[in-house]
Each structure stands twice: as C-alpha cells, then as structure tokens.
Amino acid sequence: MTNSERGAGEAARDGHRPAAGADGRPAVTVEDLRLTYGDGTEAVRGVDLRIPQGEFFGFLGPNGAGKTTTIKVLSTLLSPTGGTVGVNGFDVTGVPRKVRESIGYMAQETSIDPELTAEENVRFACEAYGVPRGDRQDRIAELLELVELAAVADKRAEEFSGGMKKRLDAATALVHEPPLVFLDEPTTGLDPKARNRLWEYFEAINDRGTTILLTTQYLEEADRLCDRLAVMLDGAIVAEGSPTELKRRVGGEVLDVDLEGGADARRRAATIAGDFDAFADASVEVTDEGISVTARTARQHGTDLLVALRDAGLTVTGFNVRAPTLDDVFLAITGDGLDDDADAVSSEVSP
Amino acid sequence: MSLAAAVTSGVGLVNDIENGMFEKVLVSPMNRTAVFVGKTAAEVFRIAVQVAIILGLGVVLGAEIATGLVGAAGIVAIGILFSLWFVALSNALAVLTRDQESTIIGANLLQFPLLFLSSAFLPLAALPEWIQTVAMVNPVTYGVDAARALMLDRDVMTVIEVTAFDGALNSVLPGVAVLLALALGLGAVTVTLLTRATSSDVR
Numbered sequence: 001m002t003n004s005e006r007g008a009g010e011a012a013r014d015g016h017r018p019a020a021g022a023d024g025r026p027a028v029t030v031e032d033l034r035l036t037y038g039d040g041t042e043a044v045r046g047v048d049l050r051i052p053q054g055e056f057f058g059f060l061g062p063n064g065a066g067k068t069t070t071i072k073v074l075s076t077l078l079s080p081t082g083g084t085v086g087v088n089g090f091d092v093t094g095v096p097r098k099v100r101e102s103i104g105y106m107a108q109e110t111s112i113d114p115e116l117t118a119e120e121n122v123r124f125a126c127e128a129y130g131v132p133r134g135d136r137q138d139r140i141a142e143l144l145e146l147v148e149l150a151a152v153a154d155k156r157a158e159e160f161s162g163g164m165k166k167r168l169d170a171a172t173a174l175v176h177e178p179p180l181v182f183l184d185e186p187t188t189g190l191d192p193k194a195r196n197r198l199w200e201y202f203e204a205i206n207d208r209g210t211t212i213l214l215t216t217q218y219l220e221e222a223d224r225l226c227d228r229l230a231v232m233l234d235g236a237i238v239a240e241g242s243p244t245e246l247k248r249r250v251g252g253e254v255l256d257v258d259l260e261g262g263a264d265a266r267r268r269a270a271t272i273a274g275d276f277d278a279f280a281d282a283s284v285e286v287t288d289e290g291i292s293v294t295a296r297t298a299r300q301h302g303t304d305l306l307v308a309l310r311d312a313g314l315t316v317t318g319f320n321v322r323a324p325t326l327d328d329v330f331l332a333i334t335g336d337g338l339d340d341d342a343d344a345v346s347s348e349v350s351p
Numbered sequence: 352m353s354l355a356a357a358v359t360s361g362v363g364l365v366n367d368i369e370n371g372m373f374e375k376v377l378v379s380p381m382n383r384t385a386v387f388v389g390k391t392a393a394e395v396f397r398i399a400v401q402v403a404i405i406l407g408l409g410v411v412l413g414a415e416i417a418t419g420l421v422g423a424a425g426i427v428a429i430g431i432l433f434s435l436w437f438v439a440l441s442n443a444l445a446v447l448t449r450d451q452e453s454t455i456i457g458a459n460l461l462q463f464p465l466l467f468l469s470s471a472f473l474p475l476a477a478l479p480e481w482i483q484t485v486a487m488v489n490p491v492t493y494g495v496d497a498a499r500a501l502m503l504d505r506d507v508m509t510v511i512e513v514t515a516f517d518g519a520l521n522s523v524l525p526g527v528a529v530l531l532a533l534a535l536g537l538g539a540v541t542v543t544l545l546t547r548a549t550s551s552d553v554r
Contacts, residue, residue: 036553037551037553038551038552039552072550072551077374077377077378077549078549078550078553079549097380100378100379103378107371107374109370109371111370111372111375112372113370125375125379128379128380129379129380
C-alpha cells in the first residue's frame with residue numbers, strides 16, 4: 001500500500017476531518033507560476049506542479065532556489081506575478097480566505113509569541129482559525145500531547161529550546177485540522193535528536209491523511225519523509241520523482257578510497273574497481289588521494305573491493321562510504337555542482 | 352499624552368512583523384479589520400487607564416473638573432478618540448516601513464510639531480499668526496480644546512467659532528466631530544493596507 005492510499009483511507013475514516021479528503025481532487029495545482037520581486041529578482045520562473053491528496057511532497061533545493069517563494073504564493077502570502085495556483089480547489093488570488101481556512105503553514109522562522117505559554121499560543125491559533133469554542137480544550141490538549149509539550153503547557157515559550165519552539169509552532173499550524181500543511185524548512189538549525197522527533201511527528205500527521213508540502217535543503221530529510229520530490233534550482237523545477245528515482249540518477253552511494261603510492265597505483269585501482277563484478281553500474285573517478293566509486297551497492301560490496309585492492313598489492317590508507325549529498329544530486333541532474341557564490345548572493349534576496 | 356502612548360502601537364506591530372507573528376496572522380483566515388480592531392482595543396484600554404490616572408492625580412493635586420464625574424468620563428472618552436487616529440497612523444507606518452526605527456522616527460516626527468503647533472501648551476492668541484494658522488488644521492488643537500472645555504465648563508475653542516450649542520458643547524462637539532472623522536479615515540486606510548499586506552513587495 002502506498003503512502004497516499006493509506007492517507008486517503010485514514011482521512012475517510014476520520015470523522016471530523018474536512019471532507020476534502022475524499023473527492024480525489026488534487027491538493028495543489030500550479031500552472032506556469034512566475035514571481036518577480038519588487039526589486040526585479042525573478043524568484044520563480046515557470047513552475048508547474050500537481051500534488052495529490054495525502055501525499056508527502058518535498059521541495060529540495062539550495063538557498064535562494066525559490067522554494068520559500070513558491071510556498072508563500074501557495075499560502076497567499078505573496079501574489080503571483082503570473083500563472084494560476086489552486087489550493088484545495090480554491091484560487092489563491094480569487095478566494096484567498098478560503099485557501100487560508102484550508103491550510104496550515106509553518107514558516108521558516110519560528111513564529112510563536114514568546115510572552116505566551118505553550119497552551120496560550122495554541123489557544124491564540126484556535127481563535128485565529130475560528131475553532132469552535134467547545135472543541136478548543138480537547139484540541140489544545142491533543143496537540144500539546146502530540147508534540148510532547150503537555151508537561152510544559154503552562155511555561156512561557158521564551159524558556160523553550162529551539163526544538164521545542166519548532167514543535168509548538170507546528171502544533172499551532174494544525175489547530176483547524178487542515179487537509180494540507182506547508183512546512184518551510186522545518187528542521188533547519190535543529191540538532192539531530194530534535195530533528196528526528198519532528199520527523200516522527202510529521203510522519204504521524206501524514207499518516208492521519210494530511211497532505212504535506214515540505215521544503216528542505218537536506219537530501220536525507222527528503223529521502224526519509226517524502227513520497228515524491230521536486231528539485232528546485234534558480235526558480236525552476238529541474239527534476240521530479242520519488243527519492244529513489246532521484247538517487248538512481250546519482251547512481252547510488254559513494255565509496256572514497258585513499259591509497260598509498262602515486263598516480264600509477266591510483267590508475268591501477270581505478271581499473272580494478274571499474275572491472276569489479278559487484279559494481280556493474282559504477283562510475284569511477286581518480287582523485288588526489290585515491291579513487292572515488294559511485295555505485296548502488298557501494299555499501300554492501302565496498303569491503304570486497306578493499307580486499308581485491310589489497311590482493312592486487314595496493315595499500316589502502318583510508319576509506320569512507322557516504323550517501324549522495326544534495327550536491328551529488330545536482331551534479332547528476334545538471335552536470336554542474338552548486339556554485340557557492342551564486343548560493344550566497346541568492347540567499348540574500350530570499351525573504 | 353494619548354499621542355505618546357499611541358506612537359508605540361505601531362512599534363508593537365513592527366515587532367510582530369519581525370518575529371513572524373504578523374505573517375502567522377496574515378496566513379490565517381482572520382478578518383483583517385479584526386486584526387486592526389483587536390490591536391486598537393488593547394491600545395485604547397491602556398490609554399484610557401493612563402488618562403484616568405492623570406485626571407485622578409490632577410484632582411488630588413487640586414485641579415477641579417467643572418463638569419464633575421460626567422465630564423471626567425468625557426475627557427477619558429476624548430483621550431481615547433484622540434488616540435485612535437494616531438494608533439491608525441502609527442500602524443499604517445508600521446505596515447509600510449516594516450522597520451522599527453522608521454516607524455518610531457516617522458511617528459515622532461509628526462508627534463512633536465503637532466503638539467507644539469497647537470493650543471496644547473499656550474493659548475493660541477499668544478502665539479505668532481502662522482502657528483495659529485497651522486493650529487487651525489491641527490487635530491491636536493481640537494482634542495485639547497474639547498478636553499479643556501470639559502474641564503472648565505466653557506467654550507474655549509478659538510480656532511473656529513461655533514455658537515449653535517450651549518457653553519462648553521460649542522468646543523466639545525466640533526472637537527469630537529473632527530477627531531471621529533480623522534479616526535475613521537485613518538482607520539480605513541490602515542485596514543486597507545492590512546488587507547493588501549503580503550509578505551514582500553512583488554511585481
């Protein structure tokens with residue numbers, strides 16, 4: 001059973017969820033979205049997108065790629081310069097209030113009121129979204145329980161750690177049980193433990209039938225959470241597919257081997273790796289210290305290659321198997337790595 | 352005094368813009384008029400308490416409100432009305448500039464000339480003619496004269512002569528009318544700005 005099928009089933013069973021879950025209309029439709037900021041920056045240049053209900057969809061890309069801008073258009077915070085955008089069947093420019101009622105939005109910057117307690121923050125959100133008075137007490141308790149903040153419900157938010165603030169922020173975005181939630185880089189700046197807890201929490205929401213659109217700079221995060229991904233670069237989608245499909249384009253994991261000896265030893269090692277049976281689809285590069293092998297089975301058969309190298313009389317001084325990074329994905333997709341300078345400039349114009 | 356308190360209202364909004372709460376409100380289905388009314392109500396309550404404290408202190412120190420308790424309530428009401436237009440103005444500045452310093456500078460820049468070029472500190476007759484002209488179009492004059500008339504129970508308004516009513520009302524009613532019109536006008540501007548407010552400037 002795929003994730004989206006499971007999502008739809010959950011939604012149908014869940015009585016008090018908005019009816020949007022059942023009719024099969026996509027949660028998000030975007031046609032030729034363009035957005036140019038007042039200073040002339042073309043942040044989004046022609047994006048097409050279709051996200052079915054119940055899907056966990058991810059926008060992957062570096063700073064300034066246009067991820068946040070796209071999400072802000074979808075959540076009515078920015079009016080598109082061109083193109084049509086439908087969210088839960090409502091047009092973002094025509095009926096923005098209908099859109100706002102049907103979405104949850106968690107901004108990149110944590111936005112909670114530090115002077116209010118956790119409980120008061122969620123209560124304020126209940127009021128802003130018009131949650132019926134009779135439901136509020138239960139809803140607040142349920143959400144604080146879900147994000148594991150029930151024990152500190154009466155503490156002021158200013159005392160919370162970064163991870164706790166993010167979890168509280170996420171809870172406030174869900175008070176009206178929206179069928180669609182936007183998460184804009186929700187884990188940036190968190191430690192691995194806090195990140196993991198947030199992930200579990202997002203998975204739980206998605207399992208309840210909520211469609212999620214997440215932006216992230218981390219391939220690892222997208223890989224763990226998303227059913228489908230769109231890779232954004234310079235305001236356009238450069239690749240789309242499941243994490244597995246995208247990683248296949250990279251060609252698997254990367255095994256770096258450091259070798260003793262000169263260029264000759266490295267060339268010999270590269271030949272051995274290239275002829276290696278277990279790495280049929282591998283690409284091998286000679287590096288400054290040794291060789292770098294990219295193969296789908298690099299993790300399973302890496303040790304076999306090390307043994308083969310030793311048997312050939314080569315001395316391995318170090319090795320490392322790593323997952324492909326976002327940079328590897330971009331390298332595979334665009335044939336060009338991320339340009340650090342361009343990154344820095346464009347992150348300034350990103351709001 | 353109402354003016355000074357009202358200046359800070361926009362600063363609060365800028366804080367909200369900076370810490371993301373404003374965006375959170377924008378993305379919610381909340382009516383934007385409600386956003387402004389709610390903010391203003393909080394401000395008004397604070398200002399009403401401040402005016403009441405100052406009046407109370409004044410009485411303790413020997414000042415006399417000629418129109419009694421009703422007049423005192425009236426003065427508080429005028430203080431509130433007076434603050435409304437400046438709350439609106441300062442919030443409009445906040446939405447436009449999105450910057451704390453600009454909002455404070457903008458609001459203060461208006462605050463001091465408005466105070467000094469009015470009947471607040473000196474009787475208009477004692478001031479040069481050009482100040483009298485400015486004071487005539489200065490809303491502060493109307494607020495101050497209306498409050499003063501209630502305090503003294505006589506017609507003290509000199510910028511325009513109204514004789515249609517009895518005594519102090521000749522000052523109070525035109526003052527209230529001017530302030531009300533201004534509050535509604537600027538309030539409408541602010542609500543319009545809030546309704547159109549988005550997260551950034553877009554072409």
